[in-house]
Amino acid sequence: MMSFAKQFWALLRMNLAGIPARLGLVCTIVVGVTCAVGVLVSMLALGVGARREAMGNASPNRAILTSVDAPSPMQSSIGKDTVPQILNLPGIRRNAQGKPIVVFQVTVFVQARSKIDRGQLGFPLIGMTPGLTDYEPELHMTAGRLFNPGLHELIASNKCVRQYEDFGVGARRHLRGGDWTVVGNFDLASTVCLVFGDGETILSAFGRNTYNQANLMLQSPAAFAQVANTLEANPTLHLKVQHEAEIFEQNMRQINGILNFVSYFVGTIMALAATIGAANSLYAIVDSRRRELATLRAVGFNGAPIIASIVAESILLAVPGALVGAFVAWLLFNGLLASPLGASFHMAVTPSLVLLGLCWALGIGAIAALLPAVRAARVPVTVALRAT
């Protein structure tokens, strides 16, 4: 065992000392890994960025009620007749006036004109009953004021202002039932443009009579179980409760699924190409060192340390490649505003992504080195020494 370690170190130092003489081949390994990891990390930065912005605001104190059989809040309906029963649920926090913090929400999709190419895109117009600021204390007004109940007034997130036309304070929008005025802009973590208005006004303007969901502020995260039990005990209410994070997760699932599939698909192909390129370079390195390797075998070095030293060399070359690739990805894409699939968010290159890139690099280095290393260990001593 001792001799394995000693031989391994001696061989590895010899391999590394030879790098300047084989700069071209060595660089091929580094550049291949750089490109593969760089692409993988930048693609995954899309999904990570989307997730970070979507979940950024989720709080365990918030819970959402929808009808039992609705696959998503969009298909759910909560009639006004259940409002008093929902307000009486246990475990709901009360505001300064002593009223339970419950906000009923209706969502309709309407069209807006994109700022970039003036094409039409849908955005969610969310009607909220009074209590929005109690329920979302994170909502931070950056301009103007909140909407007033009963009036055709809207507030739009700054994401809308960036993406679409006519969402600045004072802008007028023609929607069902006449002209609406944007009276405020706000910041709130979300991957999509958010527009809020008064719940009752939106219900009547769009000819609806049921809400989609009821948003509850709980006294504590533990109160969730209380609400769930009460709903279970009253099946006639036809309601289910979910954590806010669960709903966000649901909304993210599709976009995240697509982004991750594409990322890993492209990343795998790039890694495959990098592995093949690295294997080819290592074969060439081994071939050019046939005499040297045969001599080492002749003076008593074993096959195992030779294999290990070449695999180690390959991994040591892949690691800086991965770091450079992750760095380039960070330089080019971190914080870049991306707007795929109707969402809009900043890409995020995080330490865990860099770590993932490093793991891929280890894999590429190890797999690429395996066959060339075995060939190196099997160099027939006599033939190789005779070779010119």
Place this chain on the structure above:
Amino acid sequence: MKYFPLIWSGIWRKPGRTVLILLQVTVAFALFGVLQGMKMGVDHAVAETRADLLFVGPPDFGGAPLPLAYLDRIRSLPGMKDVSFADGFLGTYQKPSQAVFALAIPQADMWLTAMPSLFQILPKDLEALGKTRDGALITPDIGKKYGWHVGDRIPLTSNTLKTDGSGTWTFQIVGTVTDHEPGEAGLIAINYAYLDEARAFNKGTVRNFYAIISDPQRAAQMSDTIDRMFANSSHETKTASFRENAQQQMRSIGDLNFLIRSIISAVLVALLFSITTMMMQTMRERTAEFAVLKTLGFNGRAIFLLVVTEGLVVCVLAALMGLALATGVFPYAAKFIPGLSMPLAVIGLGLIGAVVVALITASLPASRAARLHVVDALAGR
């Protein structure tokens, strides 16, 4: 041509190395073909969608349905060729997770020909549906999924209530329909007349109208005309051609050109670097061979061409394999984006790319080989 055996044997001098280079170039061009092909293929598919087929629906998603009485008013507009409509409801089969969308259609010829790439009904199936009031046409996919056959009776549960207050709808399967529209819910086609008679609410309304106009150039104008006709009524409309809707959908996918360009550049950089070093290595190993060729009377130019041609053959061969692989992916992708196919332009672009890659990577080693001094090379200096 007579030099081909010489080039061929040069390529296969080290079979292992050549196979790996071929594989690497193949993989790189397969990736290029998929990425560039998707991008251009989607643009092409959008441009192919019908501009003369207008979709008339409520202005907000999931908004109140439109009165059926609009049908005659739209039909009477000048420049209108044919108008039809559709309604439907979302139901579930047996379990809440097994969603089925029932598309309710009238007996109209438009369903036979209007959207062959999306949705197609054969004349005999439409006729069979017309004969059975509670009949249904099923897609082959949903038939396989739930084991349904023609003649079966299938119960669906829905929030859309019948006049008797129940939400259970039973249909008799009478034929099939082909549906290429991507979606998680399976689809069946039913009679609009039956739906409208049996449902408790929203009688006499439809989800949307389909209007075919005679002049596709006037799509935007006709859309405005229709929307203006119903503006300020209790049921306003939003009209757009299928092509405009497809363009809008593509816009919502977003501008990923920068990302795609970055990936393709990264692939190219890695490839150029890798192939150049491999060819340089090969040149070093073959110094003596080139010296012999020179001794035999090959001049520098001939050797340069020899080496560049080797590179060209390898790169173009591998690029062809890669692009063929990429083309093989497209039939699967077409399930999600109807009308998607590999554009020929991408194949052409890929081949040009392969030639450029070969010229760039081979020229440095080739010029070195061409400038060899015979005496030094043979002496191993």
